[in-house]
Amino acid sequence: MAALVSDLGDSTAALLLKGYTWLPDRLRRGGAGPVRTRLLGRPAVALHGPEAVGFFYDERNVRRRDALPGPVLDTLFGRGAVHTLDGEAHRVRKALFVERLTDAEAVSALVERVREEWRRAFEARGGTVVLFDEAALVLARAVSAWAGIALSEAWTRRLARDAVAMVDGFATPGPRHLRARVARLRQQRRIERLVNRRRSHGDGPGPAPTVLSAVTWHRDADGRLLDARTAAVELLNVVRPTVAIAWFVTFAAHALHRWPEHRDRLADEPAYALAFAHEVRRFYPFAPFLGGLAARDTTWQGTPVPEGTMLLLDVYGHNHDPALWPDPYHFHPDRFLGRAPGADEMIPQGGGDAATGHRCPGEDITVAVLKALSAELATLDHTVPDQDLRISLRRIPARPRSGFRMTLGGPGG
Numbered sequence: 126m127a128a129l130v131s132d133l134g135d136s137t138a139a140l141l142l143k144g145y146t147w148l149p150d151r152l153r154r155g156g157a158g159p160v161r162t163r164l165l166g167r168p169a170v171a172l173h174g175p176e177a178v179g180f181f182y183d184e185r186n187v188r189r190r191d192a193l194p195g196p197v198l199d200t201l202f203g204r205g206a207v208h209t210l211d212g213e214a215h216r217v218r219k220a221l222f223v224e225r226l227t228d229a230e231a232v233s234a235l236v237e238r239v240r241e242e243w244r245r246a247f248e249a250r251g252g253t254v255v256l257f258d259e260a261a262l263v264l265a266r267a268v269s270a271w272a273g274i275a276l277s278e279a280w281t282r283r284l285a286r287d288a289v290a291m292v293d294g295f296a297t298p299g300p301r302h303l304r305a306r307v308a309r310l311r312q313q314r315r316i317e318r319l320v321n322r323r324r325s326h327g328d329g330p331g332p333a334p335t336v337l338s339a340v341t342w343h344r345d346a347d348g349r350l351l352d353a354r355t356a357a358v359e360l361l362n363v364v365r366p367t368v369a370i371a372w373f374v375t376f377a378a379h380a381l382h383r384w385p386e387h388r389d390r391l392a393d394e395p396a397y398a399l400a401f402a403h404e405v406r407r408f409y410p411f412a413p414f415l416g417g418l419a420a421r422d423t424t425w426q427g428t429p430v431p432e433g434t435m436l437l438l439d440v441y442g443h444n445h446d447p448a449l450w451p452d453p454y455h456f457h458p459d460r461f462l463g464r465a466p467g468a469d470e471m472i473p474q475g476g477g478d479a480a481t482g483h484r485c486p487g488e489d490i491t492v493a494v495l496k497a498l499s500a501e502l503a504t505l506d507h508t509v510p511d512q513d514l515r516i517s518l519r520r521i522p523a524r525p526r527s528g529f530r531m532t533l534g535g536p537g538g
C-alpha cells in the first residue's frame with residue numbers, strides 16, 4: 126500500500142500532451158509498486174510487466190463493457206464492436222474473426238494479393254511518392270478484394286483514406302478527430318448497404334465464405350444475425366486494421382533508411398525478414414496502452430482495486446522495458462532470430478490468447494504482410510530525398526512526419 130502513488134488531478138491533459146511516454150513516465154515515478162491515477166474523470170490503476178499482462182487478460186479481473194470512451198468507439202472500433210464484449214458473447218463473436226484471420230491458407234492468400242498490388246503499384250514507376258499513402262492504398266486494394274468487397278477504384282481510394290483517418294484521429298480532439306468520425310460514418314453506411322444487399326439475395330454463406338459473407342451470416346451468442354450496422358462495424362474491424370499495417374510498413378522503411386546494414390539480409394533470408402518484422406512491431410510506437418475495467422473488487426500487488434476501476438496496461442513501456450529487452454532502444458532484429466516472441470513477452474497487439482481473450486486476431490496477418498513488404502522494400506529501387514523523418518512520441522498514433530517520401534528508380538525517377 127505504501128508503494129501506491131497517487132496523483133490527485135486528472136491525467137487526461139498530461140496524456141494528450143505527452144503521448145506515448147505519459148504512462149511509462151508515470152510508472153517510473155511510482156517506483157516498483159502499482160500506480161493510481163485518474164483518466165477521463167475516472168480512477169485508474171496502471172499495470173506493467175508480464176505478470177500484469179496475465180492479470181489483465183484474466184476475464185475474472187477485467188471486463189471490456191463500458192471500458193472504451195465514446196470518442197474511441199465512434200472513430201477507431203465502432204459501437205457494438207467485438208472489443209466491447211465479454212464472456213460468451215465475446216467468444217462467439219470472436220470466433221468469427223479467429224476462424225478467418227488465423228487460417229494459414231487465408232493468410233497466405235492475403236499476403237499474395239498484397240504483394241501483387243505492391244508490385245503493380247511500384248513497377249516501372251518513377252517520381253517521388255509518399256510511402257505511407259501508397260502502402261495504405263495497396264493494403265486497401267488487397268484486403269477489400271480478399272474480403273469479398275468489390276469496389277470501384279474511387280471507392281478503394283476513399284476506403285484507404287478513411288481507414289487511415291479512423292486510426293489517425295481516435296486519440297486527438299480537433300480536426301483529425303472530426304475527420305475520423307466522418308470517415309467511420311461514411312464507410313459504415315456503405316458496408317451496411319452491401320450487407321443488406323447480400324441478405325436480400327438470401328443465398329447464405331456458402332462452403333468457403335469470404336469475410337463479407339461470414340460477417341453477413343454470422344449468428345451471435347443469442348442465435349440472431351448481427352444488425353446491419355454491427356455487421357459493418359465488424360467488417361471494418363478487418364479492413365481498417367489491415368490498412369493500418371501501413372504504419373508498420375512506413376516504420377520498416379524508416380528503419381532500413383536509418384540502418385541500411387539490414388537491407389541485404391532482409392532481401393535474402395526469410396528468417397531474418399520475420400525477425401525484422403517482429404523488431405519493427407516491438408521497437409516503433411503504435412498502441413500506447415490498453416484499457417479495461419475491474420470486473421470485481423480485487424487486488425493488484427496487494428493494492429485494493431474496487432470494481433469499475435479503470436485498468437491501464439502499459440504497452441509501449443512493456444515493449445521497451447530493459448528488464449525484458451536488453452538495450453531496448455537499439456533496433457536489433459537478431460533478438461528474434463530463430464525464436465518467436467512469447468505470448469505475453471511482446472504485446473504490440475495485446476497479450477494472452479487470441480481465441481479466448483481480446484488479443485488481436487490479426488497478428489498472423491500483420492506479421493506475414495510486414496515480413497513480405499519489408500523484403501519488397503529492401504529490393505525496391507529508390508532513394509530517400511531530404512525530408513522531416515522525425516517521429517514525435519507526443520502524437521498518437523506516431524509516424525515519420527513526412528510519411529516517408531521516396532524517389533523511385535523507374536522511368537522519370
Ligand code: HEM
Pocket residue numbers: 207208209219222226362363364366367369370371373411412415473474475476482483484485486487488490491
Ligand atoms: C485487437 C493492435 C492489425 C483485428 C487489437 C488490439 C491491439 C491491436 C492492441 C487490442 C487487444 C486488446 O484489447 O486486448 C493491432 C496492430 C495492428 C493490428 C498494432 C497492426 C496494424 C490487425 C489486423 C486485424 C486486426 C490486420 C484484422 C485483419 C483486430 C480485432 C481486434 C483487435 C478484430 C479485437 C479483438 C477482441 O477484442 O477480441 N489489435 N492490430 N488487427 N485487432 Fe488488431
